Amino acid sequence: MEKLIEFKNINKTFDTLEVIKNLSFEVNSTDIIGILGASGVGKSTILKLIAGLDKPTKGTLINNTKKVGYVFQEPRLLPWKTALQNVLLPLLISGKQKNKAKKKALYYLDKMGLNGFENYYPSQLSGGMLQRVSLARAFALEPDLLLLDEPFSSLDIRLKSVLETMLKELLTEHPIPVLYVSHSPEEVVQFANRIFMMFAGGVIEELPVDEDEDFKEFLKDAFLMTL
Amino acid sequence: MTSCLYDTLEHLKSSKFIYSILGVFFLLGLWQIGSIYMHEVMLASPFQTFNELYKMIQTNVFWTACWITAKRAFIGILLGGIVGFIFGIIAGLNENIKNLLEPMRWMVMSISPIIVVGIAMMWFGIATQMVIFIAAFLLSPIVYVNTIKGMEMVDENIIEMANVYKFSVFQKLIHVYIPALIGPLAAAMTIVITSGMRIIILAEVLGANSGIGYEFSFANSDMNTPQIFAWLIVTLAFVGIAEYLFFKPIENYFLRWKN
Numbered sequence: 001m002e003k004l005i006e007f008k009n010i011n012k013t014f015d016t017l018e019v020i021k022n023l024s025f026e027v028n029s030t031d032i033i034g035i036l037g038a039s040g041v042g043k044s045t046i047l048k049l050i051a052g053l054d055k056p057t058k059g060t061l062i063n064n065t066k067k068v069g070y071v072f073q074e075p076r077l078l079p080w081k082t083a084l085q086n087v088l089l090p091l092l093i094s095g096k097q098k099n100k101a102k103k104k105a106l107y108y109l110d111k112m113g114l115n116g117f118e119n120y121y122p123s124q125l126s127g128g129m130l131q132r133v134s135l136a137r138a139f140a141l142e143p144d145l146l147l148l149d150e151p152f153s154s155l156d157i158r159l160k161s162v163l164e165t166m167l168k169e170l171l172t173e174h175p176i177p178v179l180y181v182s183h184s185p186e187e188v189v190q191f192a193n194r195i196f197m198m199f200a201g202g203v204i205e206e207l208p209v210d211e212d213e214d215f216k217e218f219l220k221d222a223f224l225m226t227l
Numbered sequence: 228m229t230s231c232l233y234d235t236l237e238h239l240k241s242s243k244f245i246y247s248i249l250g251v252f253f254l255l256g257l258w259q260i261g262s263i264y265m266h267e268v269m270l271a272s273p274f275q276t277f278n279e280l281y282k283m284i285q286t287n288v289f290w291t292a293c294w295i296t297a298k299r300a301f302i303g304i305l306l307g308g309i310v311g312f313i314f315g316i317i318a319g320l321n322e323n324i325k326n327l328l329e330p331m332r333w334m335v336m337s338i339s340p341i342i343v344v345g346i347a348m349m350w351f352g353i354a355t356q357m358v359i360f361i362a363a364f365l366l367s368p369i370v371y372v373n374t375i376k377g378m379e380m381v382d383e384n385i386i387e388m389a390n391v392y393k394f395s396v397f398q399k400l401i402h403v404y405i406p407a408l409i410g411p412l413a414a415a416m417t418i419v420i421t422s423g424m425r426i427i428i429l430a431e432v433l434g435a436n437s438g439i440g441y442e443f444s445f446a447n448s449d450m451n452t453p454q455i456f457a458w459l460i461v462t463l464a465f466v467g468i469a470e471y472l473f474f475k476p477i478e479n480y481f482l483r484w485k486n
Binding site for chain 1: 390394398403407485486
Protein backbone atom coordinates (compact mmCIF):
# COMPACT_ATOMS: atom_id res chain seq x y z
CA MET A 1 0.00 0.00 0.00
CA GLU A 2 1.63 3.18 -1.25
CA LYS A 3 1.24 6.46 0.56
CA LEU A 4 0.04 9.05 -2.01
CA ILE A 5 -0.70 12.10 0.08
CA GLU A 6 0.31 13.08 3.57
CA PHE A 7 -0.98 16.13 5.42
CA LYS A 8 1.20 16.94 8.42
CA ASN A 9 -0.22 19.62 10.73
CA ILE A 10 -1.52 21.66 7.83
CA ASN A 11 -3.02 25.08 8.45
CA LYS A 12 -4.75 27.17 5.82
CA THR A 13 -5.76 30.74 6.45
CA PHE A 14 -7.50 33.14 4.10
CA ASP A 15 -6.79 36.66 5.41
CA THR A 16 -7.83 36.25 9.03
CA LEU A 17 -10.15 33.27 8.49
CA GLU A 18 -8.60 29.99 9.55
CA VAL A 19 -10.21 27.39 7.30
CA ILE A 20 -8.01 24.41 8.12
CA LYS A 21 -6.38 23.99 11.50
CA ASN A 22 -3.68 21.49 12.30
CA LEU A 23 -4.92 18.91 9.80
CA SER A 24 -3.12 15.58 9.60
CA PHE A 25 -4.21 12.62 7.53
CA GLU A 26 -2.97 10.49 4.71
CA VAL A 27 -4.32 9.03 1.48
CA ASN A 28 -3.13 5.59 0.41
CA SER A 29 -3.27 3.95 -3.00
CA THR A 30 -6.21 1.72 -2.08
CA ASP A 31 -8.29 4.45 -0.46
CA ILE A 32 -11.60 5.79 -1.57
CA ILE A 33 -12.02 8.53 0.95
CA GLY A 34 -15.23 10.41 1.51
CA ILE A 35 -14.98 13.74 3.28
CA LEU A 36 -18.27 14.90 4.71
CA GLY A 37 -18.96 18.32 6.03
CA ALA A 38 -21.24 21.31 5.82
CA SER A 39 -20.68 24.01 3.23
CA GLY A 40 -17.78 26.32 3.99
CA VAL A 41 -15.87 24.07 6.41
CA GLY A 42 -12.93 23.79 4.02
CA LYS A 43 -13.56 20.50 2.22
CA SER A 44 -12.79 21.92 -1.21
CA THR A 45 -9.69 23.62 0.18
CA ILE A 46 -8.24 20.17 0.94
CA LEU A 47 -8.69 19.18 -2.71
CA LYS A 48 -7.21 22.47 -3.93
CA LEU A 49 -4.16 21.97 -1.73
CA ILE A 50 -3.63 18.50 -3.19
CA ALA A 51 -4.13 19.71 -6.78
CA GLY A 52 -1.60 22.49 -6.22
CA LEU A 53 -4.17 25.24 -6.72
CA ASP A 54 -3.44 26.54 -3.25
CA LYS A 55 -0.57 26.35 -0.79
CA PRO A 56 -0.79 25.58 2.92
CA THR A 57 -0.13 28.48 5.27
CA LYS A 58 1.67 26.18 7.68
CA GLY A 59 2.59 22.51 7.88
CA THR A 60 3.93 19.94 5.45
CA LEU A 61 2.07 18.42 2.53
CA ILE A 62 3.77 15.42 0.95
CA ASN A 63 2.34 14.69 -2.49
CA ASN A 64 3.58 11.58 -4.28
CA THR A 65 1.10 11.80 -7.16
CA LYS A 66 2.17 12.60 -10.72
CA LYS A 67 -1.24 13.06 -12.32
CA VAL A 68 -4.38 14.17 -10.58
CA GLY A 69 -7.89 14.01 -12.06
CA TYR A 70 -10.29 16.64 -10.75
CA VAL A 71 -14.05 16.77 -11.17
CA PHE A 72 -15.39 20.11 -9.99
CA GLN A 73 -18.91 21.00 -8.91
CA GLU A 74 -19.38 22.53 -12.37
CA PRO A 75 -18.07 20.74 -15.48
CA ARG A 76 -15.51 23.48 -16.35
CA LEU A 77 -15.22 22.47 -19.99
CA LEU A 78 -13.73 24.65 -22.69
CA PRO A 79 -16.84 25.91 -24.51
CA TRP A 80 -14.98 26.25 -27.84
CA LYS A 81 -13.90 22.62 -27.85
CA THR A 82 -16.04 19.58 -28.54
CA ALA A 83 -16.65 16.89 -25.92
CA LEU A 84 -13.90 14.77 -27.49
CA GLN A 85 -11.43 17.66 -27.65
CA ASN A 86 -12.14 18.51 -24.00
CA VAL A 87 -11.27 14.97 -22.93
CA LEU A 88 -8.36 14.72 -25.35
CA LEU A 89 -6.57 17.94 -24.46
CA PRO A 90 -5.29 17.02 -20.94
CA LEU A 91 -4.10 13.69 -22.36
CA LEU A 92 -2.09 15.39 -25.10
CA ILE A 93 -0.76 17.92 -22.61
CA SER A 94 0.34 15.07 -20.33
CA GLY A 95 2.43 13.81 -23.25
CA LYS A 96 0.28 10.97 -24.54
CA GLN A 97 0.63 10.07 -28.21
CA LYS A 98 -2.26 11.47 -30.29
CA ASN A 99 -3.76 8.20 -31.58
CA LYS A 100 -3.58 6.48 -28.22
CA ALA A 101 -5.00 9.55 -26.51
CA LYS A 102 -7.92 9.70 -28.93
CA LYS A 103 -8.69 6.00 -28.39
CA LYS A 104 -8.64 6.53 -24.64
CA ALA A 105 -10.82 9.64 -24.83
CA LEU A 106 -13.39 7.86 -27.02
CA TYR A 107 -13.35 4.85 -24.69
CA TYR A 108 -14.16 6.93 -21.62
CA LEU A 109 -16.75 9.03 -23.43
CA ASP A 110 -18.40 5.77 -24.47
CA LYS A 111 -18.22 4.51 -20.88
CA MET A 112 -20.02 7.68 -19.84
CA GLY A 113 -22.79 6.98 -22.34
CA LEU A 114 -21.72 9.77 -24.67
CA ASN A 115 -21.18 7.67 -27.77
CA GLY A 116 -22.41 9.80 -30.68
CA PHE A 117 -21.93 13.08 -28.83
CA GLU A 118 -18.14 13.28 -29.25
CA ASN A 119 -18.30 16.16 -31.70
CA TYR A 120 -20.89 18.18 -29.79
CA TYR A 121 -19.91 21.48 -28.22
CA PRO A 122 -20.72 22.02 -24.51
CA SER A 123 -23.48 24.48 -25.49
CA GLN A 124 -25.21 21.58 -27.26
CA LEU A 125 -25.13 19.22 -24.25
CA SER A 126 -27.33 18.95 -21.15
CA GLY A 127 -26.04 19.58 -17.60
CA GLY A 128 -25.76 15.85 -16.89
CA MET A 129 -23.89 15.23 -20.15
CA LEU A 130 -21.45 18.03 -19.39
CA GLN A 131 -20.62 16.52 -16.02
CA ARG A 132 -20.15 13.13 -17.71
CA VAL A 133 -17.64 14.72 -20.10
CA SER A 134 -15.88 16.16 -17.06
CA LEU A 135 -15.76 12.67 -15.47
CA ALA A 136 -14.51 11.14 -18.73
CA ARG A 137 -11.78 13.83 -18.84
CA ALA A 138 -10.65 12.96 -15.31
CA PHE A 139 -10.72 9.16 -15.82
CA ALA A 140 -9.09 9.24 -19.28
CA LEU A 141 -6.00 10.81 -17.79
CA GLU A 142 -5.60 7.62 -15.70
CA PRO A 143 -4.63 9.69 -12.68
CA ASP A 144 -2.83 8.52 -9.56
CA LEU A 145 -5.60 10.16 -7.56
CA LEU A 146 -9.08 11.30 -8.47
CA LEU A 147 -10.45 14.35 -6.69
CA LEU A 148 -14.22 14.71 -6.73
CA ASP A 149 -15.61 17.98 -5.41
CA GLU A 150 -19.37 17.48 -4.96
CA PRO A 151 -19.53 16.45 -8.61
CA PHE A 152 -23.28 15.82 -8.68
CA SER A 153 -24.49 18.63 -6.44
CA SER A 154 -25.94 20.68 -9.29
CA LEU A 155 -27.89 17.78 -10.83
CA ASP A 156 -31.45 16.63 -10.17
CA ILE A 157 -32.03 13.44 -8.12
CA ARG A 158 -32.68 11.17 -11.10
CA LEU A 159 -29.62 12.31 -13.00
CA LYS A 160 -27.54 12.21 -9.84
CA SER A 161 -28.46 8.56 -9.30
CA VAL A 162 -27.61 7.67 -12.94
CA LEU A 163 -24.21 9.33 -12.69
CA GLU A 164 -23.47 7.76 -9.31
CA THR A 165 -24.09 4.33 -10.85
CA MET A 166 -21.83 5.16 -13.79
CA LEU A 167 -19.09 6.34 -11.43
CA LYS A 168 -19.38 3.20 -9.31
CA GLU A 169 -19.07 1.00 -12.41
CA LEU A 170 -16.05 2.93 -13.63
CA LEU A 171 -14.36 2.69 -10.25
CA THR A 172 -14.98 -1.05 -10.20
CA GLU A 173 -13.52 -1.50 -13.70
CA HIS A 174 -10.68 0.97 -13.24
CA PRO A 175 -9.86 1.22 -9.55
CA ILE A 176 -8.21 4.53 -8.69
CA PRO A 177 -7.75 6.11 -5.27
CA VAL A 178 -10.41 8.77 -4.77
CA LEU A 179 -10.94 11.72 -2.50
CA TYR A 180 -14.65 12.45 -2.61
CA VAL A 181 -15.89 15.63 -0.99
CA SER A 182 -19.59 16.00 -0.33
CA HIS A 183 -22.20 17.33 2.03
CA SER A 184 -24.41 14.33 1.32
CA PRO A 185 -23.87 11.29 3.63
CA GLU A 186 -25.91 9.06 1.26
CA GLU A 187 -23.58 9.91 -1.59
CA VAL A 188 -20.35 9.33 0.28
CA VAL A 189 -21.35 6.08 1.89
CA GLN A 190 -21.88 4.46 -1.54
CA PHE A 191 -18.26 4.86 -2.59
CA ALA A 192 -16.00 5.37 0.36
CA ASN A 193 -13.94 2.77 2.19
CA ARG A 194 -12.76 5.52 4.57
CA ILE A 195 -14.99 8.34 5.76
CA PHE A 196 -13.91 11.58 7.38
CA MET A 197 -16.19 14.09 8.99
CA MET A 198 -15.02 17.67 8.75
CA PHE A 199 -16.11 20.34 11.20
CA ALA A 200 -15.87 24.11 11.17
CA GLY A 201 -12.32 25.29 11.78
CA GLY A 202 -10.92 22.47 9.71
CA VAL A 203 -11.11 19.79 12.40
CA ILE A 204 -11.32 16.36 10.78
CA GLU A 205 -12.27 13.05 12.32
CA GLU A 206 -12.21 9.61 10.75
CA LEU A 207 -15.28 7.46 11.26
CA PRO A 208 -15.36 3.68 11.21
CA VAL A 209 -17.11 2.52 8.01
CA ASP A 210 -19.96 0.12 8.22
CA GLU A 211 -22.35 -0.71 5.44
CA ASP A 212 -25.49 -1.39 7.48
CA GLU A 213 -28.47 0.92 7.71
CA ASP A 214 -27.70 1.93 11.32
CA PHE A 215 -24.39 3.33 10.18
CA LYS A 216 -26.07 5.37 7.44
CA GLU A 217 -28.47 6.77 10.03
CA PHE A 218 -25.57 7.49 12.37
CA LEU A 219 -23.74 9.23 9.55
CA LYS A 220 -26.74 11.41 8.79
CA ASP A 221 -27.10 12.34 12.47
CA ALA A 222 -23.38 13.01 12.77
CA PHE A 223 -23.51 15.17 9.67
CA LEU A 224 -26.44 17.17 11.01
CA MET A 225 -24.36 17.90 14.10
CA THR A 226 -21.71 19.55 11.93
CA LEU A 227 -24.17 22.09 10.54
CA MET B 228 -15.60 27.33 -43.26
CA THR B 229 -18.23 26.12 -45.80
CA SER B 230 -20.86 26.03 -43.08
CA CYS B 231 -19.94 29.60 -42.12
CA LEU B 232 -20.47 30.76 -45.69
CA TYR B 233 -23.77 28.87 -45.55
CA ASP B 234 -24.61 30.75 -42.31
CA THR B 235 -23.79 34.03 -44.07
CA LEU B 236 -26.12 33.07 -46.94
CA GLU B 237 -28.83 32.10 -44.44
CA HIS B 238 -28.37 35.50 -42.80
CA LEU B 239 -28.98 37.14 -46.17
CA LYS B 240 -32.38 35.43 -46.29
CA SER B 241 -33.34 36.52 -42.77
CA SER B 242 -35.84 39.28 -41.95
CA LYS B 243 -33.00 41.26 -40.29
CA PHE B 244 -31.27 41.46 -43.65
CA ILE B 245 -34.50 42.41 -45.44
CA TYR B 246 -35.04 45.27 -42.99
CA SER B 247 -31.43 46.38 -43.49
CA ILE B 248 -32.05 46.53 -47.26
CA LEU B 249 -35.20 48.54 -46.59
CA GLY B 250 -33.04 50.84 -44.44
CA VAL B 251 -30.69 51.37 -47.40
CA PHE B 252 -33.62 52.31 -49.65
CA PHE B 253 -34.89 54.68 -46.95
CA LEU B 254 -31.48 56.40 -46.88
CA LEU B 255 -31.44 56.63 -50.68
CA GLY B 256 -34.94 58.16 -50.56
CA LEU B 257 -33.83 60.78 -48.02
CA TRP B 258 -30.78 61.51 -50.15
CA GLN B 259 -32.92 61.93 -53.27
CA ILE B 260 -35.32 64.28 -51.45
CA GLY B 261 -32.37 66.30 -50.09
CA SER B 262 -30.83 66.60 -53.54
CA ILE B 263 -34.11 68.02 -54.91
CA TYR B 264 -34.11 70.84 -52.35
CA MET B 265 -30.33 71.52 -52.27
CA HIS B 266 -28.12 72.90 -55.01
CA GLU B 267 -26.25 70.22 -57.00
CA VAL B 268 -22.90 71.71 -55.97
CA MET B 269 -23.86 71.09 -52.35
CA LEU B 270 -25.42 67.66 -52.71
CA ALA B 271 -25.25 65.44 -55.79
CA SER B 272 -28.33 63.30 -56.40
CA PRO B 273 -28.10 59.50 -56.17
CA PHE B 274 -28.49 59.31 -59.96
CA GLN B 275 -25.63 61.79 -60.59
CA THR B 276 -23.46 59.98 -58.07
CA PHE B 277 -24.00 56.46 -59.44
CA ASN B 278 -23.65 57.77 -62.98
CA GLU B 279 -20.28 59.30 -62.03
CA LEU B 280 -19.29 56.09 -60.26
CA TYR B 281 -20.15 54.10 -63.40
CA LYS B 282 -17.82 56.39 -65.42
CA MET B 283 -15.10 56.15 -62.79
CA ILE B 284 -15.00 52.36 -62.64
CA GLN B 285 -14.14 52.30 -66.32
CA THR B 286 -10.88 54.13 -65.70
CA ASN B 287 -7.51 52.77 -64.56
CA VAL B 288 -7.15 55.63 -62.11
CA PHE B 289 -10.12 54.35 -60.14
CA TRP B 290 -8.83 50.78 -59.81
CA THR B 291 -5.28 51.92 -59.03
CA ALA B 292 -6.58 54.22 -56.26
CA CYS B 293 -8.77 51.41 -54.86
CA TRP B 294 -5.89 48.90 -54.94
CA ILE B 295 -3.47 51.30 -53.20
CA THR B 296 -6.00 52.17 -50.47
CA ALA B 297 -7.01 48.52 -50.01
CA LYS B 298 -3.36 47.54 -49.61
CA ARG B 299 -2.76 50.32 -47.08
CA ALA B 300 -5.95 49.48 -45.19
CA PHE B 301 -5.10 45.79 -45.04
CA ILE B 302 -1.51 46.33 -43.86
CA GLY B 303 -2.43 49.17 -41.47
CA ILE B 304 -5.30 47.26 -39.85
CA LEU B 305 -3.28 44.04 -39.68
CA LEU B 306 -0.25 45.77 -38.18
CA GLY B 307 -2.35 47.75 -35.68
CA GLY B 308 -4.25 44.57 -34.83
CA ILE B 309 -1.12 42.49 -34.29
CA VAL B 310 0.66 45.15 -32.20
CA GLY B 311 -2.48 45.80 -30.09
CA PHE B 312 -3.11 42.09 -29.64
CA ILE B 313 0.45 41.16 -28.63
CA PHE B 314 0.74 44.04 -26.15
CA GLY B 315 -2.79 43.26 -24.90
CA ILE B 316 -1.88 39.63 -24.22
CA ILE B 317 1.34 40.59 -22.41
CA ALA B 318 -0.44 43.27 -20.36
CA GLY B 319 -3.35 40.90 -19.68
CA LEU B 320 -0.97 38.32 -18.25
CA ASN B 321 1.09 40.79 -16.23
CA GLU B 322 -0.51 43.56 -14.17
CA ASN B 323 2.81 45.46 -13.83
CA ILE B 324 3.29 45.63 -17.61
CA LYS B 325 -0.33 46.77 -17.93
CA ASN B 326 0.33 49.62 -15.50
CA LEU B 327 3.58 50.44 -17.30
CA LEU B 328 1.77 50.68 -20.65
CA GLU B 329 -1.23 52.59 -19.29
CA PRO B 330 0.21 56.14 -19.84
CA MET B 331 1.16 55.18 -23.40
CA ARG B 332 -2.33 53.78 -24.02
CA TRP B 333 -3.87 56.95 -22.67
CA MET B 334 -1.61 59.15 -24.78
CA VAL B 335 -2.24 57.25 -28.05
CA MET B 336 -6.00 57.18 -27.48
CA SER B 337 -6.19 60.85 -26.52
CA ILE B 338 -4.00 62.34 -29.24
CA SER B 339 -5.84 63.97 -32.15
CA PRO B 340 -5.55 62.10 -35.49
CA ILE B 341 -4.64 65.37 -37.24
CA ILE B 342 -1.57 65.77 -34.99
CA VAL B 343 -0.57 62.15 -35.71
CA VAL B 344 -0.88 62.85 -39.45
CA GLY B 345 1.33 65.95 -39.08
CA ILE B 346 4.01 64.09 -37.15
CA ALA B 347 3.88 61.08 -39.50
CA MET B 348 4.32 63.40 -42.50
CA MET B 349 7.46 64.80 -40.88
CA TRP B 350 8.81 61.33 -40.16
CA PHE B 351 7.89 59.44 -43.32
CA GLY B 352 7.12 62.17 -45.88
CA ILE B 353 4.26 61.74 -48.35
CA ALA B 354 4.39 58.00 -48.72
CA THR B 355 2.51 54.75 -48.18
CA GLN B 356 4.49 54.09 -44.98
CA MET B 357 3.06 57.27 -43.50
CA VAL B 358 -0.56 56.16 -44.10
CA ILE B 359 0.12 52.67 -42.74
CA PHE B 360 1.89 54.08 -39.67
CA ILE B 361 -1.03 56.38 -38.87
CA ALA B 362 -3.58 53.58 -39.22
CA ALA B 363 -1.55 51.11 -37.15
CA PHE B 364 -0.73 53.75 -34.50
CA LEU B 365 -4.32 54.86 -34.01
CA LEU B 366 -5.93 51.40 -34.27
CA SER B 367 -3.59 49.40 -32.03
CA PRO B 368 -4.95 50.85 -28.74
CA ILE B 369 -8.50 49.80 -29.67
CA VAL B 370 -7.36 46.19 -30.11
CA TYR B 371 -5.08 46.49 -27.05
CA VAL B 372 -7.89 47.64 -24.74
CA ASN B 373 -10.30 44.97 -26.00
CA THR B 374 -7.68 42.23 -25.66
CA ILE B 375 -7.06 43.19 -22.02
CA LYS B 376 -10.79 43.38 -21.31
CA GLY B 377 -11.26 39.98 -22.94
CA MET B 378 -8.45 38.48 -20.87
CA GLU B 379 -9.94 39.87 -17.67
CA MET B 380 -13.26 38.29 -18.57
CA VAL B 381 -11.82 34.76 -18.97
CA ASP B 382 -13.59 32.50 -16.49
CA GLU B 383 -11.37 31.94 -13.43
CA ASN B 384 -12.81 28.42 -13.07
CA ILE B 385 -11.51 27.51 -16.51
CA ILE B 386 -8.06 28.83 -15.59
CA GLU B 387 -8.18 26.74 -12.42
CA MET B 388 -9.08 23.66 -14.50
CA ALA B 389 -6.17 24.42 -16.84
CA ASN B 390 -3.83 24.64 -13.83
CA VAL B 391 -5.05 21.28 -12.50
CA TYR B 392 -4.34 19.64 -15.86
CA LYS B 393 -0.93 21.37 -16.01
CA PHE B 394 -1.42 23.56 -19.08
CA SER B 395 1.75 25.60 -19.70
CA VAL B 396 1.44 29.38 -20.17
CA PHE B 397 1.66 28.84 -23.93
CA GLN B 398 -0.98 26.08 -23.88
CA LYS B 399 -3.27 28.32 -21.80
CA LEU B 400 -2.79 31.06 -24.36
CA ILE B 401 -3.61 28.78 -27.29
CA HIS B 402 -6.43 26.75 -25.76
CA VAL B 403 -7.98 29.16 -23.25
CA TYR B 404 -7.16 32.85 -23.69
CA ILE B 405 -7.10 33.25 -27.48
CA PRO B 406 -10.39 31.36 -28.11
CA ALA B 407 -11.99 33.34 -25.25
CA LEU B 408 -10.73 36.58 -26.80
CA ILE B 409 -12.32 36.03 -30.19
CA GLY B 410 -15.73 37.27 -29.00
CA PRO B 411 -14.55 40.64 -27.59
CA LEU B 412 -12.07 41.06 -30.45
CA ALA B 413 -14.76 40.42 -33.05
CA ALA B 414 -16.73 43.32 -31.56
CA ALA B 415 -13.58 45.46 -31.59
CA MET B 416 -12.78 44.55 -35.19
CA THR B 417 -16.01 46.15 -36.43
CA ILE B 418 -14.83 49.42 -34.86
CA VAL B 419 -11.28 48.86 -36.12
CA ILE B 420 -12.40 48.29 -39.73
CA THR B 421 -14.70 51.33 -39.84
CA SER B 422 -12.29 53.60 -37.95
CA GLY B 423 -9.38 52.22 -39.97
CA MET B 424 -11.01 53.19 -43.24
CA ARG B 425 -11.79 56.69 -41.92
CA ILE B 426 -8.21 57.17 -40.68
CA ILE B 427 -6.65 55.92 -43.92
CA ILE B 428 -8.80 58.18 -46.10
CA LEU B 429 -8.03 61.12 -43.79
CA ALA B 430 -4.30 60.40 -43.99
CA GLU B 431 -4.48 60.09 -47.79
CA VAL B 432 -6.40 63.38 -48.08
CA LEU B 433 -3.91 65.22 -45.89
CA GLY B 434 -0.62 63.69 -46.94
CA ALA B 435 -0.50 61.19 -49.77
CA ASN B 436 -0.03 61.34 -53.50
CA SER B 437 -2.13 58.27 -54.33
CA GLY B 438 -5.16 56.35 -53.13
CA ILE B 439 -8.86 57.06 -52.68
CA GLY B 440 -8.27 59.95 -50.28
CA TYR B 441 -5.91 61.61 -52.72
CA GLU B 442 -8.42 61.24 -55.60
CA PHE B 443 -11.14 62.50 -53.29
CA SER B 444 -9.12 65.63 -52.46
CA PHE B 445 -8.76 66.25 -56.21
CA ALA B 446 -12.51 65.98 -56.71
CA ASN B 447 -12.98 68.28 -53.74
CA SER B 448 -10.67 70.98 -55.10
CA ASP B 449 -12.46 70.70 -58.49
CA MET B 450 -15.84 71.06 -56.70
CA ASN B 451 -16.85 67.87 -58.54
CA THR B 452 -19.69 66.99 -56.17
CA PRO B 453 -20.89 63.80 -57.95
CA GLN B 454 -17.32 62.45 -57.82
CA ILE B 455 -16.97 63.38 -54.13
CA PHE B 456 -20.13 61.41 -53.39
CA ALA B 457 -19.02 58.56 -55.67
CA TRP B 458 -15.80 58.21 -53.66
CA LEU B 459 -17.90 58.25 -50.50
CA ILE B 460 -19.88 55.29 -51.87
CA VAL B 461 -16.60 53.52 -52.69
CA THR B 462 -15.30 53.92 -49.13
CA LEU B 463 -18.59 52.56 -47.78
CA ALA B 464 -18.29 49.62 -50.16
CA PHE B 465 -14.76 48.99 -48.84
CA VAL B 466 -16.00 48.82 -45.25
CA GLY B 467 -18.98 46.67 -46.27
CA ILE B 468 -16.83 44.20 -48.18
CA ALA B 469 -14.24 44.01 -45.40
CA GLU B 470 -16.84 43.59 -42.69
CA TYR B 471 -19.50 41.37 -44.23
CA LEU B 472 -17.71 39.36 -46.90
CA PHE B 473 -14.32 38.97 -45.27
CA PHE B 474 -14.53 39.42 -41.52
CA LYS B 475 -18.03 38.08 -40.64
CA PRO B 476 -17.49 34.61 -42.15
CA ILE B 477 -14.18 34.36 -40.24
CA GLU B 478 -15.94 35.47 -37.04
CA ASN B 479 -18.76 32.95 -37.61
CA TYR B 480 -16.21 30.20 -38.15
CA PHE B 481 -14.33 30.89 -34.91
CA LEU B 482 -17.48 31.42 -32.87
CA ARG B 483 -19.34 28.41 -34.30
CA TRP B 484 -19.31 26.79 -30.84
CA LYS B 485 -21.77 29.43 -29.63
CA ASN B 486 -24.55 28.31 -31.97
